[in-house]
Amino acid sequence: MALFYAAAPPERHAEIINEVYLNTNQTSGGALRKACVLLSACLIAVANPLAFTGPAVAIPTLGRALEGSSLELAWISNAFMLAFGSCLMAAGALADTFGRKKIFLCGSCALCIVSAALAFSPNLFTADLLRAAQGVASALAFSGVMAALAQEFTGPGAIRAFSVVGTSFGIGLAFGPISSGLMIAIFGWRSIFFLAAVLAGAAFLLGTGVVRESRDPDAAGLDWKGAVSFTAALAFLTNGILVAPAAGWLAMPVIVSLAGALLLGAVFVLVETSARRPMLDLSLFRIPRFVAVQLLAAAPAYAFVVLLVLLPIRLVGINGMSELKVGWIMMALCGPLLVLPLIAGLLTRWLSSAALCGTGLMLSACGLLWLGRWAGGEAGPALIAPLLLIGIGISLPWGLMDGLALSVVPRERAGMATGIFNTTRVAGEGIALAMVNALLVALLIPRFDSLLPEAPSSASAAAQRLAGGDLAGANAALNASSPEALTAIYQSVFSLLLDVLSAIAAITAIVIFIALRGAGRTAELTRSSNP
Template identity: 40%
Template sequence: MSSYSSPSHGPHGGGRGYRPTVVAVAAAGVMLPFSVTGAAVALPSMAARLGSSVGAAQWMLNAFNLTFAALPLAAGGLADRLGRRRVLLTGIALVGGMSLLVALAPSMAVADAARAVQGCGAAAVLASGAAVLAHSTSGRRRQLAFGVLGTSFGTGLALGPPVAGALVGAAGWRSVFLLVAALAVPAWLCATRAPESRNPDRAAFDVVGPVAFTAALAALSFAFVRAGSAGWSAPGTVLLLAAAAALLALFAVVEARRADRAMFDVRLFRRPEFVAVVCQPFTVTLGFVILLVYLPAYLQGVAGRTVGTSGLLLLPMTLPVLLLPLAAARLAALTSVRAVLTGASALIAAGALLLTTLHGDGSWPALALPLVPFGAGVGLAFGVMDNAAVSTVRVEHAGAAAGIFNTMRITGESVAVSGAAALLTTLTADRLGDSGLLPAAATRIAGQAVQGQVAEAHRAALDAGFTGALHVLGLVLAALSTLGAVLTHLALRPRQVPSVD
């Protein structure tokens, strides 16, 4: 890839451990997006069967996203210090074990707690998996390996909604989480054959930085949940937002002062190309994840479609993410990462703009029109983003680099999921208020609609309100993705830069 320098590679670059390593990481990678998309599809049925409140049900998604977003940074550092395969195996075990606990949960409170721990395991898999690949591969084999990793993520995303929908319809919501637990067994067995590796120059573990960052994300997530019920100007919401900002500032100061001992290597942000790569998730996957989580709820609730049909209607967006990552890796080798990532952002911007034509009672082609560009853009980006991130550093620091990149990626997704819920609820409630409902009732009904629970008496009003909220969201996402395309094109200019050690 012409935009990046070639780092030094580990002793396993292309050796006998190549195939089992790629299979192990890819098998683990399938579980992660399915844990997000499958849970989103199962949530309406799960909340109804467990008699959950709106807030408790939302935390079934937020609890996972919070720890998943906050911990790749720490997991990447631990992988470099304790062993990348060891952290990968631990992560797979946590994802599978906690998914089994969710499947057996007697209440939403138990499910929320298990999902928080499951997010910790997912963060470990995400950071250590990329680091294992970076250490075990080189050259064209590395490009192929990361293309396979992107395809595994795409497989989980593409198959998640229809498979989860079919499972919920046939065997109930618990079967979705039982499937993840079952998938963890072969993934763990494959991972035992991956080569072990670690950074020989292991500095003391940075505790304060990850704690401050995790606390900041927790405050931000609580703020979004509270904003959806109490409003953005409520004292509790404002206080939580202020706490999140203060904790993020503390994190930045601590990491800057720790220099070489920091978990978050701020020196990497001197490179425009690294900044462009780690910021890609905010413009590439943000809208995609929002639609994966909330479009099924919209189709099931407002549009009155079945769970299975809702999953199938997402295929125009999810199938390209399954099919394009390997092609993207080859395309980047023929052209450049710059061209692939710029094009990906442009496609997503087009899909977001077309989202303003979406209506719940529309035909399948009308629904597919905005979803195909979304899926194509994300599929192209998935094939090159992870490799681009770890290729900017020496292989000894691949865990930290993967941790930084995936922290930025999952942070964006976590903030997007909780923030979009608050935004969609607020916009929908405003429309309901215009129809004569009291503000408290409008907010409660709008919050239930965002989770796919719609009473027949309010269906017409929610149809207009929720659909209008999605249209506004589409305009916001189109603006962000257009900005991302421009900045990526400017930052990823072909040049060679020295590696940061």
């Protein structure tokens, strides 16, 4: 450029300087805009786990503050996860069809408004409806901004950008419980919903100016029949699982819910097999390793995610700890996600993905078994150490799963594979929460039946109250025991539940190691570093 400047006639010097200055500003301005788009994605990535873990810490408090049934209390967590998981693929299709920026802005604006509205919920039923709306808004915001981000970064830059977003998600998980506990301690339970609202609002304001609009010119629109049947099937299934422990598996509401889930599931399969551009390409499930990856996607649900809900309920509602203290304790469980997923990616240079994922799940299984031996009392090493082991174990496959989802399918089907994988992961978390809660209630009822054989309905009501962390309500329903006795019963059942989860995690670890040997080479894994 200096030689060109010197060779040019003097009257051209000013023009050349202006051109260089303009190009430099455009380059630096483009880099700044991309950084702001990345920041918008990170804000949404932090807001999503906050929207999930915040209410989990507050569930015992919500049960005492708002009127409603135990089933409505269980839906506080399940409504969000179910709506978020079932709408992810549909939200991605909407973003491709109508515009990524438009869907992102609509989702982040709705997430801000609904999260703020949750703070003013008059009862649990209203809170459940708003939690479902919050899940839909989160799916729109997340799918829109991630699709927009993919248009801004390519090659190694994309790897780094998505890695930063994944780390942001880990930050939300790690600091969600402690921030929510602190907010509850200072301002009360209603304040926790404003955390997600502020982050979503900031993402909306920032994204309005920096995110560029883009569409897929070949998009075929949303598969409405597939989206509606899939979401409805999940809703019926979750409701049936939650209602069954109290009503009985042969009760009419349970039979109707489960039959409806089966029927709608069959409708979904028929719709997707006949659609020209299906939302879910079922032929991918003919690939054995792809099926194994879906099993891996579901593994964190019962080896880690359920603890994000169950453990705060136990520590706050049963053991009587403060929400702030529980938030600090949960750091031992979530903290490893801040660092270890990135380290696991580096370890793939020397170790296979199958070995890392299998080892991680086996460590989580050992941690669950160890945690089941904690008998309550002070939150010392007997509680912190197994939580840390579970967090370390789940962090190893966390950063590799997205890459494995892509490495086991043909390259041209990578987009569909990612959509299926994320839906399996998030929807699986909602189903796992429902099943674990149902199992906990089912294990508690026989213990209370022996205390009140003449009043089985009271035993069922007490079991649901205790599973929701309402120790006083359970004691009042039984009217024949003491809080200490109920705490001992809960501890024994909780230990048995963790043993079951540990066994499932161990079996999954073995299956994953065998099924995925040779899959997910380093070259493939570098395509995705998003934990």
